[in-house]
Amino acid sequence: xxxxxxxxxxxxxxxxxxxxxxxxxxxxxxxxxxxxxxxxxxxxxxxxxxxxxxxxxxxxxxxxxxxxxxxxxxxxxxxxxxxxxxxxxxxxxxxxxxxxxxxxxxxxxxxxxxxxxxxxxxxxxxxxxxxxxxxxxxxxxxxxxxxxxxxxxxxxxxxxxxxxxxxxxxxxxxxxxxxxxxxxxxxxxxxxxxxxxxxxxxxxxxxxxxxxxxxxxxxxxxxxxxxxxxxxxxxxxxxxxxxxxxxxxxxxxxxxxxxxxxxxxxxxxxxxxxxxxxxxxxxxxxxxxxxxxxxxxxxxxxxxxxxxxxxxxxxx
Amino acid sequence: xxxxxxxxxxxxxxxxxxxxxxxxxxxxxxxxxxxxxxxxxxxxxxxxxxxxxxxxxxxxxxxxxxxxxxxxxxxxxxxxxxxxxxxxxxxxxxxxxxxxxxxxxxxxxxxxxxxxxxxxxxxxxxxxxxxxxxxxxxxxxxxxxxxxxxxxxxxxxxxxxxxxxxxxxxxxxxxxxxxxxxxxxxxxxxxxxxxxxxxxxxxxxxxxxxxxxxxxxxxxxxxxxxxxxxxxxxxxxxxxxxxxxxxxxxxxxxxxxxxxxxxxxxxxxxxxxxxxxxxxxxxxxxxxxxxxxxxxxxxxxxxxxxxxxxxxxxxxx
Amino acid sequence: xxxxxxxxxxxxxxxxxxxxxxxxxxxxxxxxxxxxxxxxxxxxxxxxxxxxxxxxxxxxxxxxxxxxxxxxxxxxxxxxxxxxxxxxxxxxxxxxxxxxxxxxxxxxxxxxxxxxxxxxxxxxxxxxxxxxxxxxxxxxxxxxxxxxxxxxxxxxxxxxxxxxxxxxxxxxxxxxxxxxxxxxxxxxxxxxxxxxxxxxxxxxxxxxxxxxxxxxxxxxxxxxxxxxxxxxxxxxxxxxxxxxxxxxxxxxxxxxxxxxxxxxxxxxxxxxxx
Numbered sequence: 001x002x003x004x005x006x007x008x009x010x011x012x013x014x015x016x017x018x019x020x021x022x023x024x025x026x027x028x029x030x031x032x033x034x035x036x037x038x039x040x041x042x043x044x045x046x047x048x049x050x051x052x053x054x055x056x057x058x059x060x061x062x063x064x065x066x067x068x069x070x071x072x073x074x075x076x077x078x079x080x081x082x083x084x085x086x087x088x089x090x091x092x093x094x095x096x097x098x099x100x101x102x103x104x105x106x107x108x109x110x111x112x113x114x115x116x117x118x119x120x121x122x123x124x125x126x127x128x129x130x131x132x133x134x135x136x137x138x139x140x141x142x143x144x145x146x147x148x149x150x151x152x153x154x155x156x157x158x159x160x161x162x163x164x165x166x167x168x169x170x171x172x173x174x175x176x177x178x179x180x181x182x183x184x185x186x187x188x189x190x191x192x193x194x195x196x197x198x199x200x201x202x203x204x205x206x207x208x209x210x211x212x213x214x215x216x217x218x219x220x221x222x223x224x225x226x227x228x229x230x231x232x233x234x235x236x237x238x239x240x241x242x243x244x245x246x247x248x249x250x251x252x253x254x255x256x257x258x259x260x261x262x263x264x265x266x267x268x269x270x271x272x273x274x275x276x277x278x279x280x281x282x283x284x285x286x287x288x289x290x291x292x293x294x295x296x297x298x299x300x301x302x303x304x305x306x307x308x309x310x311x312x313x314x315x316x
Numbered sequence: 317x318x319x320x321x322x323x324x325x326x327x328x329x330x331x332x333x334x335x336x337x338x339x340x341x342x343x344x345x346x347x348x349x350x351x352x353x354x355x356x357x358x359x360x361x362x363x364x365x366x367x368x369x370x371x372x373x374x375x376x377x378x379x380x381x382x383x384x385x386x387x388x389x390x391x392x393x394x395x396x397x398x399x400x401x402x403x404x405x406x407x408x409x410x411x412x413x414x415x416x417x418x419x420x421x422x423x424x425x426x427x428x429x430x431x432x433x434x435x436x437x438x439x440x441x442x443x444x445x446x447x448x449x450x451x452x453x454x455x456x457x458x459x460x461x462x463x464x465x466x467x468x469x470x471x472x473x474x475x476x477x478x479x480x481x482x483x484x485x486x487x488x489x490x491x492x493x494x495x496x497x498x499x500x501x502x503x504x505x506x507x508x509x510x511x512x513x514x515x516x517x518x519x520x521x522x523x524x525x526x527x528x529x530x531x532x533x534x535x536x537x538x539x540x541x542x543x544x545x546x547x548x549x550x551x552x553x554x555x556x557x558x559x560x561x562x563x564x565x566x567x568x569x570x571x572x573x574x575x576x577x578x579x580x581x582x583x584x585x586x587x588x589x590x591x592x593x594x595x596x597x598x599x600x601x602x603x604x605x606x607x608x609x610x611x612x613x614x615x616x617x618x619x620x621x622x623x624x625x626x627x628x629x630x631x632x633x
Numbered sequence: 634x635x636x637x638x639x640x641x642x643x644x645x646x647x648x649x650x651x652x653x654x655x656x657x658x659x660x661x662x663x664x665x666x667x668x669x670x671x672x673x674x675x676x677x678x679x680x681x682x683x684x685x686x687x688x689x690x691x692x693x694x695x696x697x698x699x700x701x702x703x704x705x706x707x708x709x710x711x712x713x714x715x716x717x718x719x720x721x722x723x724x725x726x727x728x729x730x731x732x733x734x735x736x737x738x739x740x741x742x743x744x745x746x747x748x749x750x751x752x753x754x755x756x757x758x759x760x761x762x763x764x765x766x767x768x769x770x771x772x773x774x775x776x777x778x779x780x781x782x783x784x785x786x787x788x789x790x791x792x793x794x795x796x797x798x799x800x801x802x803x804x805x806x807x808x809x810x811x812x813x814x815x816x817x818x819x820x821x822x823x824x825x826x827x828x829x830x831x832x833x834x835x836x837x838x839x840x841x842x843x844x845x846x847x848x849x850x851x852x853x854x855x856x857x858x859x860x861x862x863x864x865x866x867x868x869x870x871x872x873x874x875x876x877x878x879x880x881x882x883x884x885x886x887x888x889x890x891x892x893x894x895x896x897x898x899x900x901x902x903x904x905x906x907x
Contacts, residue, residue: 039504039507040504153368182367182368183531183532183533183575184367184575186575187577190577210577211579212576212577212578212579213577215577215578215579217577249506250505250506253505254505254509254579255508255532255534255535255538256538259557259561261509261512261513262505262509262512262538264507264509264512264513265506265509268474268476380803382799382802406805409803409804409805412803413803413804414799414800416799417796418796421796422797422799424801424815424819426815426818426819427815435801435806436803436805439804439806440805482800485800485804
């Protein structure tokens with residue numbers, strides 16, 4: 001349904017175009033959930049913005065973004081507007097900034113229905129009530145005439161999810177939807193998103209920095225580093241046979257069950273304007289050899305599990 | 317007689333005034349901390365774990381003597397911080413410093429790094445000569461892995477580097493205790509690990525005690541030896557970090573541990589009802605607790621200690 | 634495109650303002666004629682090579698008067714703004730740092746001051762204290778105090794919410810030191826922009842007071858009084874009103890452009906610093 005091919009995005013920085021995404025390919029079928037993992041600067045959020053047609057002004061885009069047969073890169077702003085919120089919806093990290101503090105949550109959930117579906121005020125309000133109930137905000141705990149400030153962070157994120165679901169989108173993009181929430185609430189919201197996606201058959205693109213979240217929520221995953229996909233495959237398979245040194249380093253750097261200090265990755269994510277010529281991870285990689293510095297490796301592998309590394313831990 | 321502990325918090329109560337409902341009403345008060353007891357020994361790493369609304373940041377501000385409590389005391393090596401004169405408090409501040417969460421907000425964007433790191437010396441040890449101040453700042457920046465950063469501005473550094481600068485500022489007066497309020501939660505995973513390693517290293521080398529406040533159990537687990545779990549302004553469980561996380565006694569601690577997403581483990585379906593109002597007299601957790609009995613709603617449990625662990629629950633297990 | 638426009642307004646505003654300052658300074662040592670020398674043979678003369686802006690009803694050279702008038706306009710506005718900022722900024726900073734009752738009192742006092750129409754009250758003050766440049770400066774300056782207090786307090790509160798203020802308190806700094814070392818440098822941009830706006834308003838206020846005879850006293854020329862004197866001859870010599878009017882307009886325009894330009898120049902730095 002969503003087909004992103006060799007997507008390359010360059011942004012103007014300091015007077016020249018700097019590539020932030022290089023050849024990102026990603027396909028999503030109806031009902032499928034895919035996780036995009038990476039640290040800041042990896043390009044995971046930029047990929048989402050490109051799909052939504054919300055790249056900053058001056059961005060140079062090449063490649064292909066097809067959605068249900070329509071070419072999104074060729075679509076004009078009016079066509080994108082009709083798509084956004086209706087067929088492709090998005091949930092952001094910070095629920096408070098996504099909500100209007102002066103409107104009731106019922107009115108905000110009803111708004112996309114009035115705009116996209118041209119529903120009457122009354123039927124939109126009724127539908128908004130149903131949607132809020134579906135995300136766990138049913139009376140008596142919460143009513144549609146509450147204002148955002150009367151809710152907790154987790155409840156606000158539920159409202160944002162209800163807004164995203166209002167028009168029954170085919171694709172939900174969730175960009176770090178639980179990072180701002182408490183652990184116990186985080187688990188509830190993730191369950192909610194995954195459950196809604198499974199029930200309604202919509203595709204889910206979950207963007208996160210947390211390997212634990214990915215492991216427990218999505219069918220397939222892509223690991224991004226410095227604007228490229230470095231490893232991808234079915235979640236269980238990737239975790240069982242981690243091939244890319246970066247994926248392993250990322251896991252080792254995450255706080256773990258055993259306690260003890262996580263293992264840091266030396267160095268920093270390279271700044272997009274000064275990425276190394278070869279594999280972008282080579283300067284931080286313990287397995288790097290001379291051939292790693294020549295050209296960025298491309299994704300290889302026979303099956304669904306593919307890795308972009310000349311010296312992977314295991315050949316996928 | 318043994319020496320008093322480095323930090324001893326006793327019966328700390330903190331309330332905030334809420335907006336008055338009308339101009340002639342008394343301002344309603346919100347109790348954020350309900351009598352907290354806490355001890356930190358020299359060189360010890362203690363974690364404070366809790367979700368938003370647990371009062372963990374309020375506790376940090378009280379320990380830093382930034383906001384006076386309504387009741388209770390904060391004693392540093394036996395001295396009650398809130399009974400000290402201004403001058404004595406200033407002298408005491410050399411021994412308690414802090415690292416804050418937001419690496420972008422905690423450094424003055426208009427000052428160079430050298431001046432930022434020197435600020436505690438300038439304010440707390442005004443007699444220090446220029447050359448000595450400069451030398452200590454340089455040494456400290458080298459210790460955190462940022463040699464020769466003095467002349468640059470904060471915006472020239474990444475989030476992890478800024479947090480190192482904040483750590484250098486906190487340690488430049490050689491404090492005995494550093495309060496770190498969510499020091500790595502704004503950082504990327506790989507950078508988080510770098511900063512945690514640095515903090516552990518400095519603790520070992522300088523004999524520092526950390527009071528490490530975080531909502532992230534994994535982070536607390538990796539750097540502290542002892543942990544205190546807060547829920548709605550009360551200590552619900554405390555003990556050695558490993559033991560508490562391996563076998564939580566309080567149902568809330570258990571829910572927290574279970575909720576952390578972990579690679580390769582299927583998450584138990586969440587059964588907790590979302591946020592609910594705290595009851596009047598009973599256990600504050602009883603509204604969410606799967607084991608709550610009538611007694612829990614009638615009577616708040618007190619923290620009982622045995623074998624180095626403590627739990628505030630009528631039905632621990 | 635907007636970037637180019639911004640720097641253009643900065644350059645234009647800066648140029649006009651600098652030119653005005655330069656004219657005021659030059660007029661201290663040289664004007665084509667003495668701005669007070671009367672020449673009844675050539676009164677109400679149209680612009681000519683000898684008198685580029687013509688002469689007024691007493692035969693004084695209008696160009697010389699405009700040049701000398703810049704002195705008093707600038708001096709009155711400068712001191713009025715200095716009085717306002719000198720008292721308003723510390724008040725606002727203190728209110729932001731202390732909060733609570735002090736904050737309430739200072740802000741309600743500002744509300745009270747805002748409730749009086751500024752120019753009318755300035756007229757009243759000068760009428761009571763006697764006309765003259767010094768009283769005009771003070772009268773206009775008083776109404777700048779609440780403006781600066783409010784702007785300072787508002788921006789300072791934003792800075793006080795940041796963690797580096799907390800860090801400074803942990804480092805043992807008191808309210809005054811924090812305001813001086815951390816808060817004021819971070820809100821200097823906002824205050825500078827506000828100062829240019831108040832400067833422009835002060836020039837207009839000074840012209841207004843002089844127009845009704847309460848500002849700068851004769852024989853020292855002032856733009857406001859020139860306008861007043863010109864209105865008697867508005868049908869015989871319309872240009873006589875045009876030149877001082879243009880001078881006021883240009884000065885205000887220049888300062889406003891400068892303020893706009895400064896705001897845009899300083900703003901991105903603040904944003905990047907976040």
